[in-house]
Amino acid sequence: MKTSFLALAMGTFCLGLTEFVMMGILPDISKDMKISIPAAGHLISYYAIGVCVGAPAMVIFARKMALKSTLLLLMFLFVIGNLFFAISDSYTASSIWRFVSGLPHGAYFSVGGIVASKLAEQGKESSAIALMIAGMTVANLIGVPVGTYISSHFSWKITYEIIAVWGLITMLSIWFWIPKMDALPDTGFKGQFQFLKKKEPWLLISAIAFGNGAIFCWYSYVSKSMINVSGFNESALSYIMILAGVGMVIGNILGGKLSDKFSASGVAMITQAIIMITMVCIFFFSGFSILALVLMFISTASLFAVSAPQQLLLFKNSKGGEMLGGSLPQVGFNIGNAVGAFLGGVPITLGYTYNFTAVPGIIMAFFGFLILLYYFKREKKLSIK
Incomplete structure (x- = not known):
């Protein structure tokens, strides 16, 4: 791996850690802040809202900056947001800094992808x-x-303090390992939005939101589901999260390679169908511990198998506004994240068991599949013309 790719990957490591570790430590945050699990789950949503606001805003304001300088600015904001989240002493302050932490997320994926x-x-x-x-x-x-x-x-605060330090290390890696690159040709403020007049970007953003939201309905509460439904001890959670991570690594590699070899839209559509089937199986079979692990593995693999093809598809459909277009997959992802975490919390609030968090996920996955099926057929029709 080129050191440039390593530097970019270190940045997404930071973003992945700050976003996904929250799912595994919700019980600790709930206990420390003396709030309910659904209320702690809202910290997931605040981060996601920050991503949705920050992705277009940061890209638009930084569109004239050199790409390397933009990456450094985004990581600096990441460090500030996570550091102050770690040292916050109230739920309100934590919510605000969680929102700030999400602001650079989508823009980093956009600029890093370019x-x-x-x-x-x-x-x-x-x-x-x-x-x-x-x-x-x-x-x-x-x-x-x-x-x-x-x-x-020890403490969830130490976890986030370490994340902030890793962000500083990433800034150094970007400074030394990313070559100097000029800013993209500036098409003006309005030019950044021209590609949004087409159907394709909106279809892709919607599909990403529904698909990722489907998984996050259940995965936002995976720690509680594994304990209360699947029968695992709390001491096993770290190992369970490792398995989830293995699924993400394998899914990401497969998604990239299959998209280069076949059709990116076809890979995304088939993966979405797998997500829908997996959510159905989680609802019915998560009470069986081994099956629960297998289904979690499939869901996390699918979550990242669609990432590279969808990112590439939005790049291809955002001519003249590539920086904004490249940030939109993360907008869609985190809209799904926020909505999924909220909808998944509804059955819990109503007193149902944690496997019921997959029910809204089934519905979201179904709509995501229909959208990608329509996109796939539309793409084939336009290519024939």
Whole structure:
């Protein structure tokens, strides 16, 4: 791996860790802040809202900056947000800084994706983007279990202090390892939005929101589900999160390679169908411990198998506004994240068991599949013309 790709992956490692470790430490935050699990789950939603606001805002304001400088600015904001989240002493302050932490997330994926594509060999762009995203999957494989362990044995605040320090290390890696790249041609403020007049970007954003939201209905509460429904001990959570991370790593690699070899839209559509079937199985079979682990593995693999193809598809459908277009997958992802965490919390609030969090996920996955099926057929029809 080129050191440039390693630097980009270190950034997505930071983003993956700050976003996904929250799922494993919700019980610790709930206990420390003396709030309910659904209320703690809202911290997931605040981060996601920050992503949705920050992705277009940061890209638009930074569109004239050199790509490397933009990456450094985004990581600096990441460090500030996570550091103050870690030292906050109230739920309100924590919510605000959780929102701030999410602001650079989507823009980093956009700018990082552009840099990765420019560094990639021709025809290997999807694999290059997958290399960048690999940092997020490694975060789930190694960082999240370690962060969960630190939280359960010491404090969740220490976990986020370490995340802030890692952000500083990432800034150094970007400074030394990313080559200087000029800003993209500026099409003006209005020019950044021209591609949104087409159907394709909106279809992709909607599909991402529904697909990822489907998984997060259940995965936002995976720690409680594994304990209360599947019958695992709390001490097993770190190992369970490692398995989830392995699924993400494998799914990300497969998604990138299959998209380079076949159709990116076809890979996304088939993966969405797998997500829908998996949510149905989670509802019915998560009471069986081994099956619960297998289904979790499939769901996390699917979550990242769609990442590279969807990122590439939005790049291709955002001519003249590539920086904004490249940030929109993370907007869709985190809209789904926020809505999924909220909808998944509804059955819990109503007193149902944690496998019922998959019910809204089934509905969301179904709509996501229909949208990608329509996009796939539309793409084939336009290519024939």
